[in-house]
Amino acid sequence: MKLISVVTGCFNEEDNVEELHSRIRAQFERLPAYDYEHIFIDNASTDATVARIKAMAANDRRVKLIVNARNFGHIRSPMHALLQARGDAVIAMASDLQEPPELIAEFVQKWEQGYRVVAGVRCGVQRTAAMSFVRRAFYTTIGGISETRLIPNFTGFGLYDRSVVEVVRRVDDPYPYFRGLIADIGFDHAEVPFVQPQRARGISKNNFYTLYDMAILGITSHSKLPIRLATMAGFALSALSLLVALGYLVYKLLRWDQFSVGMAPVVIGFFFFASVQLFFIGILGEYIAAIHTQVLRRPLVVEKERVNFDAPTTGA
Template sequence: MSERKKKISVMIPTYNEEANVCAIYTAVREELLRSCPAYDYEILFIDNKSRDRTRELIRQICAADSHVRAIFNCKNFGQFNSPYYGMIHTSGDCCITLCADFQDPVEMIPRFIAEWEKGYKIVIGRKTRSRENPIVYSLRGLYYKILRKMSTVEFIEQFTGFGLYDQSFLQTLRDLHDPTPFIRGIVAELGPERSEIEYEQPRRRAGKTHNNWYSLFDAAMLSFTSYTKVGMRMAEFFGFLVAALSFLFGLFFLVAKLVAWNSFSAGYAPTMIAVFFMGGVQLVFLGFLGEYVMAMNTRIMNRPLVVEEERLNFPESAAPSEESETETVTL
């Protein structure tokens, strides 16, 4: 009996990627066949309710190649839930995640596998340079430096999730049951010893990026509320400080009035400045509090990561049944 080949899963999330989906499939398939012929493989697309021809093209690919599978979400479930769901529904001995826009270099796949074969359960790609917007690249790096200072978790700078994950770590992800997963934080917090491979991020091959300042802010707040207490601690310490300073200023004005400074008058300016200043501070910290409350609310409701609309090329035993549907979608 011949020895079973190890199976490599490549998971590619898509959203309006009609300009890239066929090219990324061809590039990944050719790289696997050329550089990794000793392995079996599967390519899993998970589509986040694309509005263009992405799904039509994925259907054509699945019809032509049985190694390709697809999950179609019934709605857009965001930039974190959908890829996470795709990862935990791969069937290989390891899973490699990469974006459909070619900003994650396909040629790094054999390098990831080589490090995995050395015994590393996680092999990640870490950007050292980027040909995209230099301002966003710099701000992202600065943010993760700040986050590392604020958190007990050693966050990985310039890590987007691009990498290889052993099946043992994927089982950890399945067991988490986190409705708002942040894979970059989970890898840093729960992942075993990892190997890091540096690379230069190329430009997007075609199409327009779907990340904007709002989505970047959403990612920042998810990591901030999931892995730090600093927002609420800042509010506490600042509250104590302002209370102490207010007491001292109040005591100063009281003494000034009592000790014959009858003509002493500062007018309304200090009062107005203090009111507006404190109003702004309160709004900022109410915003922080709201972010924490929203994060807790999402976890308490424990909604499914995604709700599937359709699967392609999955074996019948892997499809959600009526009895196991709830368990499948709430992993």
């Protein structure tokens, strides 16, 4: 029997992990030709998430748990769990029930057709119009400036063949932009559209900083355009400044008595060029920070505890 690994990252999801487990188990009951393991990786939850997963693991040997020593974030932790999976294919999904387990059968079907990557693609999202606009703008922007063709509206939810996981392992990125990394590997992929439901229980762990971090990580990992724009803008603004200076000089020579420059252009020009400099220094800083993260080579996570990893995956 082929083994399918399901990898789920969680942080303070005590109200969702049990339903997620039961829905995933129900899907594999309809796939009797496959065995599976369900790996939860917990980012040092402060609620009863770990206790509930341990209770499920005691009754179902397919359920496995990694508990991190601290919260290592929503980028590093799921990647670590993905690399611990033993399956012939690995399915990655969040624990908030906004990525429906009911797509598992279709993922597996596409995989058996020969696709090494099966991407769950959001064709609709049940959220506010403002947030939908921001997300569309981000995906359009990063898709336009990326040096590789990214999968639109793909967040990492999907199925990955063992060969893909091994390529990701060899990349050994300590802070990966996973959805971009999958596109950069270049295997043919299938897309499975779905409508993302609103969160029914609990609160989202994403905030402005985490969304900004993900956006900047995607840009710095897959595009040199911003840093090149800084160079081109420097040349363009230098040329513009020279033309303005020459224009002022000629006009002053022609209208020596009537033309008074005043302080307003000086002040406006000073703040304009200062703000442009700060903007591009910030972009440069983001690229330097990305390099710094790579150079440190810190582990993805530090584990505090493992449950059921020495157990066979045959069932409860």
